[in-house]
Amino acid sequence: MTTELNGDRIWPDLRTLTCVLSPEVVARDDGTTTRILVVRLTNPAGELLDTAMFADVDTLGRRLLVEHGIGGVVVTGPRAGVFAPHFRLGEIAEGAAALGRPVPYAAARAAYLAVRGLSRVTAVRDRLLDSPAAGIAELVRTHEALTRLGAVPQVVVSAIDGDALAGGCELALACDLRVMAEGDGRIGLVEISAAIPPGAGGTQRLVRAVGASRARSMALRASTLDAATAYSVGLVDEVCAPAEVLEVALRLAGEVARRDPAAIAAVKRTMQGGRAFRDGLATEGAAFVSTASGSAAIARLRAFAAASDEAGTRTPWRDRSWLR
Amino acid sequence: MTTELNGDRIWPDLRTLTCVLSPEVVARDDGTTTRILVVRLTNPAGELLDTAMFADVDTLGRRLLVEHGIGGVVVTGPRAGVFAPHFRLGEIAEGAAALGRPVPYAAARAAYLAVRGLSRVTAVRDRLLDSPAAGIAELVRTHEALTRLGAVPQVVVSAIDGDALAGGCELALACDLRVMAEGDGRIGLVEISAAIPPGAGGTQRLVRAVGASRARSMALRASTLDAATAYSVGLVDEVCAPAEVLEVALRLAGEVARRDPAAIAAVKRTMQGGRAFRDGLATEGAAFVSTASGSAAIARLRAFAAASDEAGTRTPWRDRSWLR
Amino acid sequence: MTTELNGDRIWPDLRTLTCVLSPEVVARDDGTTTRILVVRLTNPAGELLDTAMFADVDTLGRRLLVEHGIGGVVVTGPRAGVFAPHFRLGEIAEGAAALGRPVPYAAARAAYLAVRGLSRVTAVRDRLLDSPAAGIAELVRTHEALTRLGAVPQVVVSAIDGDALAGGCELALACDLRVMAEGDGRIGLVEISAAIPPGAGGTQRLVRAVGASRARSMALRASTLDAATAYSVGLVDEVCAPAEVLEVALRLAGEVARRDPAAIAAVKRTMQGGRAFRDGLATEGAAFVSTASGSAAIARLRAFAAASDEAGTRTPWRDRSWLR
Numbered sequence: 001m002t003t004e005l006n007g008d009r010i011w012p013d014l015r016t017l018t019c020v021l022s023p024e025v026v027a028r029d030d031g032t033t034t035r036i037l038v039v040r041l042t043n044p045a046g047e048l049l050d051t052a053m054f055a056d057v058d059t060l061g062r063r064l065l066v067e068h069g070i071g072g073v074v075v076t077g078p079r080a081g082v083f084a085p086h087f088r089l090g091e092i093a094e095g096a097a098a099l100g101r102p103v104p105y106a107a108a109r110a111a112y113l114a115v116r117g118l119s120r121v122t123a124v125r126d127r128l129l130d131s132p133a134a135g136i137a138e139l140v141r142t143h144e145a146l147t148r149l150g151a152v153p154q155v156v157v158s159a160i161d162g163d164a165l166a167g168g169c170e171l172a173l174a175c176d177l178r179v180m181a182e183g184d185g186r187i188g189l190v191e192i193s194a195a196i197p198p199g200a201g202g203t204q205r206l207v208r209a210v211g212a213s214r215a216r217s218m219a220l221r222a223s224t225l226d227a228a229t230a231y232s233v234g235l236v237d238e239v240c241a242p243a244e245v246l247e248v249a250l251r252l253a254g255e256v257a258r259r260d261p262a263a264i265a266a267v268k269r270t271m272q273g274g275r276a277f278r279d280g281l282a283t284e285g286a287a288f289v290s291t292a293s294g295s296a297a298i299a300r301l302r303a304f305a306a307a308s309d310e311a312g313t314r315t316p317w318r319d320r321s322w323l324r
Numbered sequence: 325m326t327t328e329l330n331g332d333r334i335w336p337d338l339r340t341l342t343c344v345l346s347p348e349v350v351a352r353d354d355g356t357t358t359r360i361l362v363v364r365l366t367n368p369a370g371e372l373l374d375t376a377m378f379a380d381v382d383t384l385g386r387r388l389l390v391e392h393g394i395g396g397v398v399v400t401g402p403r404a405g406v407f408a409p410h411f412r413l414g415e416i417a418e419g420a421a422a423l424g425r426p427v428p429y430a431a432a433r434a435a436y437l438a439v440r441g442l443s444r445v446t447a448v449r450d451r452l453l454d455s456p457a458a459g460i461a462e463l464v465r466t467h468e469a470l471t472r473l474g475a476v477p478q479v480v481v482s483a484i485d486g487d488a489l490a491g492g493c494e495l496a497l498a499c500d501l502r503v504m505a506e507g508d509g510r511i512g513l514v515e516i517s518a519a520i521p522p523g524a525g526g527t528q529r530l531v532r533a534v535g536a537s538r539a540r541s542m543a544l545r546a547s548t549l550d551a552a553t554a555y556s557v558g559l560v561d562e563v564c565a566p567a568e569v570l571e572v573a574l575r576l577a578g579e580v581a582r583r584d585p586a587a588i589a590a591v592k593r594t595m596q597g598g599r600a601f602r603d604g605l606a607t608e609g610a611a612f613v614s615t616a617s618g619s620a621a622i623a624r625l626r627a628f629a630a631a632s633d634e635a636g637t638r639t640p641w642r643d644r645s646w647l648r
Numbered sequence: 649m650t651t652e653l654n655g656d657r658i659w660p661d662l663r664t665l666t667c668v669l670s671p672e673v674v675a676r677d678d679g680t681t682t683r684i685l686v687v688r689l690t691n692p693a694g695e696l697l698d699t700a701m702f703a704d705v706d707t708l709g710r711r712l713l714v715e716h717g718i719g720g721v722v723v724t725g726p727r728a729g730v731f732a733p734h735f736r737l738g739e740i741a742e743g744a745a746a747l748g749r750p751v752p753y754a755a756a757r758a759a760y761l762a763v764r765g766l767s768r769v770t771a772v773r774d775r776l777l778d779s780p781a782a783g784i785a786e787l788v789r790t791h792e793a794l795t796r797l798g799a800v801p802q803v804v805v806s807a808i809d810g811d812a813l814a815g816g817c818e819l820a821l822a823c824d825l826r827v828m829a830e831g832d833g834r835i836g837l838v839e840i841s842a843a844i845p846p847g848a849g850g851t852q853r854l855v856r857a858v859g860a861s862r863a864r865s866m867a868l869r870a871s872t873l874d875a876a877t878a879y880s881v882g883l884v885d886e887v888c889a890p891a892e893v894l895e896v897a898l899r900l901a902g903e904v905a906r907r908d909p910a911a912i913a914a915v916k917r918t919m920q921g922g923r924a925f926r927d928g929l930a931t932e933g934a935a936f937v938s939t940a941s942g943s944a945a946i947a948r949l950r951a952f953a954a955a956s957d958e959a960g961t962r963t964p965w966r967d968r969s970w971l972r
Contacts (some may be wrong), residue, residue, distance in 0.1 A: 002480060018468055023600045105593075191587070191591075192580075192583045192584075192587045192588065192591055193353070193583060194587075195353070195354075195384040195583065195584035195586070195589070196587055197587055197591045197594055198589035198591070198594070203591070203594035204594075207532075207595055210531075210558070211532065211533055211534055211535055211558055212532035212533055212595065212597075213532070213533035213534065213558050213559060213561075214558040215595060216500055216501075216592075216595045217500075217501055217561045218425065219579060219591045220479055220500060220501065220580045220588065220591055220592070221501075221561075221576075221579060222583075233558070247643075252371045264459050276599070276600050279599065280594070280597055280598060283593065283594050283598070286594050287590040287594045288590070290586075290590070291584075291587055291589075291590040294586050296354060296584050296586060297584060297587065299354070300353065300354065300584060322353075
């Protein structure tokens with residue numbers, strides 16, 4: 001990538017994210033200046049999303065809510081050609097197996113709603129994350145973390161150079177704007193090929209983003225779109241050469257960040273999903289827990305993990321072997 | 325059509341539907357196999373949709389809910405060039421006339437909600453279908469039948485070779501995926517040209533499928549789209565030559581049916597409409613009853629019926645005389 | 649424009665609107681005839697939208713609800729090349745300043761909901777418009793007036809030749825159908841560049857019209873679309889030469905107005921937004937009041953007004969100086 005980021009790392013306690021303020025200053029309409037925070041996904045465990053990373057995204061969002069010095073955020077991958085390929089499916093397999101038996105949908109929904117309610121008290125949530133309900137508590141945290149990313153007052157832009165499949169697509173969908181590089185990278189909700197539904201809000205966000213007809217089709221068929229196609233259906237906002245993706249994302253973030261912070265926050269707030277969106281998250285959460293805890297899903301997820309290397313550099317989605 | 329279906333007919337008690345298991349077997353990801361059910365619309369009364377056919381679709385859906393041997397469903401028309409042109413409007417005229425007088429919207433809404441509630445008890449519903457509220461009970465059953473078609477655990481694909489207007493469009497919209505043949509066939513909600521609004525869920529599904537702006541425009545203008553245009557706005561998922569429509573639909577159904585059944589069901593469940601969709605159905609139902617029971621609508625529907633032949637091979641929509 | 653309107657002006661008490669029945673008669677499907685009302689935005693105060701004009705739109709909608717002789721409505725601008733460029737921002741600045749201090753979001757939401765409830769009693773509403781809550785009462789009236797424009801039984805078509813930015817875009821979005829002339833005119837929600845969010849329902853209508861992804865992007869980036877682009881995303885229904893915009897809009901209105909009035913009203917009713925839409929309006933209203941009452945917004949709005957001429961012929965949006 002052409003843009004060099006040599007600034008000091010901030011929030012080094014976020015172990016899976018490298019957060020650096022962009023060196024260029026954004027001149028605001030009102031004469032003041034601000035900066036764009038670049039959040040690089042640099043999980044020491046490898047290139048895949050995992051629970052540790054969503055925990056950091058959760059913390060990141062809480063900080064952004066009160067961090068008035070930052071005017072915008074760009075989320076980008078660890079290296080050229082890599083964004084957030086997908087979530088580590090082996091973790092889902094083990095979390096689901098820990099539930100001990102398949103959870104019926106109605107029970108999963110009740111559990112999801114109970115955990116979501118309890119999670120509003122942080123101390124209780126931390127206990128839940130260390131309980132037999134840990135899997136559900138982590139799912140709730142992921143839902144809340146991605147919803148918060150869309151709700152922080154700053155504009156959040158994802159710079160996608162490489163795959164954004166399944167959880168990677170859901171992370172991208174949770175951002176306000178998306179830049180995607182031409183090339184081999186694909187975006188899509190391909191979870192069904194691993195015997196699970198999307199579980200990080202993607203079912204609700206994709207329907208709202210591109211309409212129910214296209215969204216349902218994409219998720220059922222495990223469709224993956226290249227950058228040009230994603231652009232044509234309104235799923236990404238800019239397409240560019242891979243070498244320029246960070247630059248374009250920074251420009252885009254700056255284009256919004258120059259506006260009044262209260263107005264940015266107000267536009268974001270008014271164009272969120274509302275009650276129906278939260279209801280939909282509960283449906284998704286319950287369907288996810290119920291499906292993933294079934295023996296077929298656990299077997300399939302373990303087969304996926306067995307066919308992957310530890311860092312996620314090679315998996316049945318990255319090499320497309322499960323997407324044909 | 326090139327695909328020959330010589331399998332045994334199943335469920336012969338469904339008199340308007342010819343149900344045959346596709347001879348080709350779908351190899352599932354988990355090593356098992358499944359089959360696609362082909363549902364051919366073969367109403368002895370003619371090529372139009374009617375109450376008897378929606379009653380059979382209702383029964384079909386109930387069976388699919390518990391039929392685990394079937395991995396997917398393709399809904400197709402009775403012959404090359406014909407899908408489900410539209411509902412038989414003469415039936416609507418007589419059902420509306422039987423109400424005796426125009427029903428105000430508020431009364432229609434109360435009646436719709438009461439009948440919907442009562443219909444959950446099958447025995448009560450059967451009584452209602454034989455009462456002065458029969459028209460409303462049939463409308464509710466149609467709404468429930470098409471909603472269930474979207475909610476069965478199997479993927480449901482419509483193979484549209486020919487017109488899918490009004491009720492035919494609504495049937496197609498209730499399927500998960502749509503294949504449409506190039507040619508003279510058109511898809512659209514043209515009810516307004518017969519002095520009624522759409523009444524089988526189309527108002528709610530089209531808005532969700534293509535956005536409120538395009539959907540409202542299509543329904544107000546009685547627009548009909550050819551296959552290419554329908555594809556470009558995301559209303560259909562594949563376009564092909566007429567001779568290939570069943571083959572493509574079977575391939576598409578198989579592409580999804582190879583996935584884990586629980587995951588397919590979970591994706592479908594999470595991408596349904598929720599409470600706002602059901603509220604919208606009630607609004608549609610009430611607006612439909614209220615409008616259709618007016619004298620202007622009854623006269624117009626009867627004029628339509630008078631200009632149609634009995635089998636529906638020639639009607640003011642099929643020959644486009646009311647769509648200019 | 650090629651269509652001459654020499655009919656008698658009706659409702660001359662609407663001082664900002666020139667209402668004339670189109671000379672051409674629309675032949676209805678049932679053999680009767682009807683006429684299209686052309687509503688020309690002719691505010692004596694200049695070319696911008698303002699409170700007086702929305703008050704007249706409110707009255708217009710109430711009359712259309714009971715005016716059965718009119719089959720359709722076309723909303724058009726005062727002269728060639730001008731539709732409704734945007735709302736007069738100086739009025740917003742002074743209304744917000746009159747609140748005396750920044751209103752927190754929660755308080756703004758409570759106030760909005762209270763005023764909306766009270767406004768159902770017309771006499772109370774008129775008092776509110778003359779109280780310290782006047783700004784909120786005017787916002788509520790604007791929301792109600794535009795919602796009613798979408799809810800009148802007649803089809804409403806906007807004929808856009810020139811800019812439809814911010815409030816002008818929101819007025820266009822409140823119509824059932826939109827015709828837009830090729831040329832320099834642009835459509836978009838550009839409010840953020842003046843430090844406020846959209847406030848006349850645009851956040852809710854744009855999301856529903858073009859999907860949440862494109863809508864959020866447009867509002868955050870202050871994007872403006874030319875006619876061809878607006879057509880390609882489904883935001884406008886017809887594009888034509890500037891000289892033909894009124895003619896095309898009249899043809900489009902006539903195409904719908906020939907249908908049965910009850911059916912038109914029923915289609916419109918079933919494709920409205922429902923409860924989630926009204927919830928969304930409250931969110932928008934509260935976010936608008938809260939943001940606009942902040943000192944940054946007031947300063948920015950006043951700077952905008954200071955850079956504008958009185959009639960709105962030259963403003964930082966019309967000359968694009970704030971949109972670069």
